[in-house]
Amino acid sequence: MRWPDGTEADCxxxxxxxxxxxxPGQDYPVREFLEKADTALTQASERVRARYGFPCSRAxxxxxxxxxxxxxxxxxxxAQVRVLSFRS
Structure with a gap:
């Protein structure tokens, strides 16, 4: 992802x-990005909890x-955050 100041980060x-x-390639207003990240990463962590019995501390x-x-x-x-790509 790329923050509004041009800094890039892997998530x-x-x-x-x-x-x-x-x-990928989509821009999101910072607040919308935060809301989506909160929902998605919490959901991802809960999927780990459902499978292994504990939340995903990394997520x-x-x-x-x-x-x-x-x-x-x-x-x-x-301010916009750009999602650059997904890697597996």
Missing amino acids: YSPSLVIQDYFS LGQLRAIRQASVPFLTHPD
Whole structure:
């Protein structure tokens, strides 16, 4: 993904559910991106819990990192996050 300041970051999801919420090459307003990331990564973590009996700490850690990285952009209503690609 690419933040509004041009910084790029790789993000982790233990589940392909992330692809239900984001499309490569698509821009998302920061707040919308955060809402979608919260829903998708929480859902991914819950899928791990259902299968293995515990939540996915990596997915939840990724969500915390996204929330933290988004803070500088929340006061800019036109700021966009671009999803660059998915890797398996």
